[in-house]
Structure formats: structure tokens, C-alpha cells
Amino acid sequence: MAQSFTLLVDDAHTRARSGVLRTAHGEVETPVFMPVGTQGTVKAIAQDRLKELGVQIFLCNAYHLHLRPGEEVVKEIGGLHRFISWERALLTDSGGFQVFSLADLVRIDDRGVVFRSHLDGSLHEITPQKAMAIQMDLRADIIMALDQCVGFPASVYEEKLAMERTLRWARECREAFFSSDQLLFGIVQGGVNEDLRRESARKTVEIDFDGYAIGGLSVGEPKALMYQMIEVVEPFLPVEKPRYLMGVGHPVSVLEAVTRGVDMFDCVLPTRNARNACLLTRRGKVNIDRLEFARDFRPPDPECQCYTCQNFSRAYLRHLFKTGEILAAELATIHNLYFMIELMRNVRRALRGGCWSEFYNQFVSQYEDHFSG
Amino acid sequence: MAQSFTLLVDDAHTRARSGVLRTAHGEVETPVFMPVGTQGTVKAIAQDRLKELGVQIFLCNAYHLHLRPGEEVVKEIGGLHRFISWERALLTDSGGFQVFSLADLVRIDDRGVVFRSHLDGSLHEITPQKAMAIQMDLRADIIMALDQCVGFPASVYEEKLAMERTLRWARECREAFFSSDQLLFGIVQGGVNEDLRRESARKTVEIDFDGYAIGGLSVGEPKALMYQMIEVVEPFLPVEKPRYLMGVGHPVSVLEAVTRGVDMFDCVLPTRNARNACLLTRRGKVNIDRLEFARDFRPPDPECQCYTCQNFSRAYLRHLFKTGEILAAELATIHNLYFMIELMRNVRRALRGGCWSEFYNQFVSQYEDHFSG
Numbered sequence: 001m002a003q004s005f006t007l008l009v010d011d012a013h014t015r016a017r018s019g020v021l022r023t024a025h026g027e028v029e030t031p032v033f034m035p036v037g038t039q040g041t042v043k044a045i046a047q048d049r050l051k052e053l054g055v056q057i058f059l060c061n062a063y064h065l066h067l068r069p070g071e072e073v074v075k076e077i078g079g080l081h082r083f084i085s086w087e088r089a090l091l092t093d094s095g096g097f098q099v100f101s102l103a104d105l106v107r108i109d110d111r112g113v114v115f116r117s118h119l120d121g122s123l124h125e126i127t128p129q130k131a132m133a134i135q136m137d138l139r140a141d142i143i144m145a146l147d148q149c150v151g152f153p154a155s156v157y158e159e160k161l162a163m164e165r166t167l168r169w170a171r172e173c174r175e176a177f178f179s180s181d182q183l184l185f186g187i188v189q190g191g192v193n194e195d196l197r198r199e200s201a202r203k204t205v206e207i208d209f210d211g212y213a214i215g216g217l218s219v220g221e222p223k224a225l226m227y228q229m230i231e232v233v234e235p236f237l238p239v240e241k242p243r244y245l246m247g248v249g250h251p252v253s254v255l256e257a258v259t260r261g262v263d264m265f266d267c268v269l270p271t272r273n274a275r276n277a278c279l280l281t282r283r284g285k286v287n288i289d290r291l292e293f294a295r296d297f298r299p300p301d302p303e304c305q306c307y308t309c310q311n312f313s314r315a316y317l318r319h320l321f322k323t324g325e326i327l328a329a330e331l332a333t334i335h336n337l338y339f340m341i342e343l344m345r346n347v348r349r350a351l352r353g354g355c356w357s358e359f360y361n362q363f364v365s366q367y368e369d370h371f372s373g
Numbered sequence: 374m375a376q377s378f379t380l381l382v383d384d385a386h387t388r389a390r391s392g393v394l395r396t397a398h399g400e401v402e403t404p405v406f407m408p409v410g411t412q413g414t415v416k417a418i419a420q421d422r423l424k425e426l427g428v429q430i431f432l433c434n435a436y437h438l439h440l441r442p443g444e445e446v447v448k449e450i451g452g453l454h455r456f457i458s459w460e461r462a463l464l465t466d467s468g469g470f471q472v473f474s475l476a477d478l479v480r481i482d483d484r485g486v487v488f489r490s491h492l493d494g495s496l497h498e499i500t501p502q503k504a505m506a507i508q509m510d511l512r513a514d515i516i517m518a519l520d521q522c523v524g525f526p527a528s529v530y531e532e533k534l535a536m537e538r539t540l541r542w543a544r545e546c547r548e549a550f551f552s553s554d555q556l557l558f559g560i561v562q563g564g565v566n567e568d569l570r571r572e573s574a575r576k577t578v579e580i581d582f583d584g585y586a587i588g589g590l591s592v593g594e595p596k597a598l599m600y601q602m603i604e605v606v607e608p609f610l611p612v613e614k615p616r617y618l619m620g621v622g623h624p625v626s627v628l629e630a631v632t633r634g635v636d637m638f639d640c641v642l643p644t645r646n647a648r649n650a651c652l653l654t655r656r657g658k659v660n661i662d663r664l665e666f667a668r669d670f671r672p673p674d675p676e677c678q679c680y681t682c683q684n685f686s687r688a689y690l691r692h693l694f695k696t697g698e699i700l701a702a703e704l705a706t707i708h709n710l711y712f713m714i715e716l717m718r719n720v721r722r723a724l725r726g727g728c729w730s731e732f733y734n735q736f737v738s739q740y741e742d743h744f745s746g
Binding site for chain 1: 412413414416417418419420421437441442446449450456457458474500605667670680685686688689691692693695696698699700702704
């Protein structure tokens, strides 16, 4: 496949950058935030609204789709895009993370993982070959090598074992991958150990992927340690390939990672927060179901141009949450995704305009000033 | 207030008719189906989609809004339209039906009803005067007199008592009502007793309302009895005023009532069915979560032009229901409301085109041929 990523802007003062990733379903401008559509739907919002919001790409979970409806169903209709009716880009994770976090793990060794489904206890095995087969059936534009993730804290021994196994699996995934219209990303592991991270980055890049993810972060470690690991890994990642920090979506963390050279992000937080009545604003989070909003007829975020803020009041949103109405989840999800998409648009604009550092400083100071929790 | 209803078409062979009802928030073409937005939201669908679907008017429940958020909150922002961001017409029921069906009834007499909230057990009283005050605060375009509804079966004594009390309350509501931009409808009661229904209709019309509802039907009685009661009442209702059959939304029942001279309908069924995976089609109901649809990649209803049927497959809808995703409820609600709105558009078109009987016969035979349950 021809070079899929083009770097357009390289910030002079930081590692921040902006580019374009070409996929079989259109271009993705980076830095980009990818909402999470676990089971083939971004929770509480329909595909036409995602498109209106400017979502360029979102992520589906191979683990969930393998269990339900099964990749063979998705393959039969012609892939995920047709199954879920989404014509823009999609990414699937390998399923590894869910195996470790959701399933009942039966056995893990160099061959792969055996686990019981969190739904019905049925026994499943995922090997690197199987992870590729599932994701080639699902046909997302970007697919991920199988990796082993360790939690925090973990012993160096565990971190090293998982990192080496991830490398072995990365090579096997590379060999098993033969799709012409998908991109395959490798994943850097190594816990919070600098040496392991460096080794993982160097050797993963040697295998030669279409892009590189930094995995195993945002699993409970202090933020400073996460930023440090990005700094350690980044110099090893080729500038002409996209870099993807998995599972990170806190607005400030995203900006901290952008300024350290990361291009892609995914996280359930904006959508999960929304369903818990927690709205993102430039000044931090707001719990919209609080009593103080009962007679507050201002928009949830007066600075926001989203459908929710342009049409509804804090009092109405609070009412919807207090009465348990489904519309509460939808309106809050629209707002939070708009916030993230707009944030990334502004990030790209600042990079193109040569004012990245100013933008970054202003956003981070304004957000954290008012941010509690 | 000037005459609010204009009759445009009077079918030559049946009692069916078509007209326009003018409200402070636009015209409503009849016959019309009004979705139910109990707590100030039609469940699982946002206001912009309702507008796109062509919803001209929907109903909110005064009982629910009185308890939460309280009519004083709604009044403070300037009424329901502003509170929920809906610029077209709205109707509120009086709350009477919910007091009898949901609340814990403490006392009922000619003065009014005392009940405990189904939410927190708190004690409330609703009198005719209070029902008017609440609904004038909520400021829907059409509001309803307080009535007493009896179930089925009920003794003639109960039916008579409730009918007479409803008449007394109707007079008191008429006196307590002083809003210039709202319409007040009276409600005909009388159970399934022909004489009581006639008396109720005659005396309610004497009080002089802007429109007349037929209440206390669709409460468990055989359909034939419901149709009979409509036929008994209809000759007493002035042709120049709209007639509203409360709580009826089964497609065939709606058509049976239209052909007997009814103009307006409301029902939770299309939206409640949707959330239970039950889709309405011209051939009857379809439970879209059944196993047979797991690999069925056709649209839910191939004849339907709604967003759901134009974009998604039966297999995807089934997947969304089986995985408990919120999008399932939204997509099914869009479809079912589209079905009802489109049905009523076709009803009006048939009436204007002078082919009502043909339309009615064809729809009813096609629907019931395949309808089971």
C-alpha cells in the first residue's frame, strides 16, 4: 500500500504535529480523537449525528463484535461499514485489552489467550492469527496487532514478559495480515519502565507497521509517568507514520500527548461521562443533574455551538437526567463529542496557524483552573 | 377566541373528515396522531427528529410535570414550548388519568382528588381549579378539563357517578379557565353505557369547549364496544369543533375511529412498542429482535422511507436490541413514529382525494391479514 500518512505541520517548539491519514474510507486529519463505538454503535448517538458533528473515524471493539453478532455475520454483509452504516473510517482494536479487563482469563501463553466470555461463560481462544482473521473479516480501515497489556503497578518481570510476548505476537500478526485495503498498527508496550518501552518501540518499528500505538498507559499510573513514557517512546517512532495513544481522552491529557508528538486518541470517557450527567466544558466538568441547575435556564455551555447547547437549558437537561429519560444521554453525548471534536479542530487549526504553544497554554490553564475531580 | 377549527373535507360515505386546527403554535392538520411526551420528551427521540418526521403536535402529561420539575419551573422559563424547545403545538392532559392509574389514590369526591405521588409518596390534591392553574402555567396550546375515568368493566352506578362528576368538573374548569392563547377541551365520559355517553356528550357540549375528547375508552373493553361508543357520541359533537379520542393508537383502531368522525389521537404504543423491539409495518407488527433476523440484511420495512429503514438492516437492529444499546430504542422509535405520521398523512390525502373508503378498506385488510397479537 502507498504511504498512507502525510505530515503537514511540524511544530517548531514542541513535538506536536498535524497530518492526514488516508484510509479506504476517506482521509482523517490528525491530531484526531476517535469516539468509542464498542458494539458497533457509539452509545446513545446515531450515525447521522456523528457525521454532522464531524467525527472522522471511530473505534469498535473486536472482542465484543466477535462475541456478538460474530465476525461472520459482519463479513457476510460486507464488513463493519455496511453493517453499521458508516461510510467514514473505522478502527478496531485487537480484543486483547477486553480479554484482560472483561473476560474470565483461562490461560495466556506465547500461543495466545484462552478466556471465557463475560456474557455466557463460553470458551474462546484468540491467537495473533485469529485476531487478524477476525479483524480482516470485520474490515475496519485500521486494525491492531494483538498485544498483552499489564496493569499498574506491575513488576518489571511482568512488564518485560508482556512486552516480549507483544513483540512476538506483533511479528505473527504482521505475517498473518494480507488485507490490501486495511492498515495494520503495531502496539508498543513495556509498562512504566523506560528501558522496556525503548526496546519495545525500537523492535516494533523494525517489524514495520502502518502506524504505531502506545498501549498499556492510562491504566492507573500517575499522569506524569504516562507523559514520561510518551517522551521515552516518541523518538523511536518514525515521523512518517501516525502515532496512536490508546485509551486516553481527558482533554488535558490529549493536549499533553499532542505536544509530545501523538496523532490519534480514543477513549470512552466523553460518552460515558455524558451518560452520567457529566458535561465537558472549556472550564472543566459540570455535573448537570445538580440541584443548582433546577431553575438555570442558560445553555449547558454558553460558549458551545452544539445542538444541545443551542436548543436546551441546564434546567431541561437536569430534568431529563432526574426523570431518567433516554434523551438525557443523547443530548449530553452530542455535547461531549462536539466538545472533543471541536477541541481537536482547534488543535489542528492552532498547529496550522503556528500558534500551538499559545493554544495549548491557554486551554490547559483555563481547564485546570476550574477543574476539580 | 376566533373559531380555531376549520373543516375542509367531509367524506360523503362515512363520518370521516379532515380539517385544520389553528393553535398559538401553528396549524395542525387533522386527522392527526399525537405522540406522547410524558415528561416533556417523547421517549428516545430528540425534538429535531420529531420535527423532521413531520410531528405537528405532541402530548405532555400534566401529572408528571406537576411532580417533576413542577409547573412553577416551567412557567418561569415561559412555558413548556420554551422549556422543552418545541415551537409547534403541544397538548397537556389534565393529570386525571395518571392519578387513577399511577398514583396512590387517597380520596376522590366532587371537590377533586387527593393522591400520593408514585415517586415519593408525597400528598397532592388536584381540583378542577388546580388542574386549570397547572395547565395554564405549563401553557400548552390545548389543555384538558379534569375528568374521572372508570375502568372496564365497571358498574352502571360507577359509570354514572364518574360521568356526572366529570360534568361538574368540566363546568368548573370552564369557569376557572381564562387563558387567551390556549384551547380548552372537554371530555365525554360514561363508560360503555350508551345512555350515559349520550347524556355526557350533550351536556359537555352545552358547556361549550374548543374541542371535545372521548375519554374512558381503550381501557380494556372489546374493540367493538369502543367503536360503538364513538358512534353513539359522535352525532352530539358539533361538526365545527375537533374531536379527540384519548389513548388510542393502534393503526386499525385509529382508522376505525377516523371513519366514525374522530380527528385527533394520542397513544404511547408506537413509542413503547419501539423500545420493546416491536416495529409497526403496513402488514402488522414485527419483533425485530427475533433470531430469524440475525443475518437478514434487508431494511426493517422495505416499503418505508424513514431514516432507520433507509440506513440500517434487520440484522443491525436485532444486534442493537440484543446488546441493549440505546440506539436500538432511538432507531425503532424513529421508525414507528414515521409509520404513524405517514399513515395519518395518507389518511388526510385519501380524504382530500375523495378515496377514503378505498384507502381504509385496503389498509385494514392488509394490516389485519398479517397481524397476530
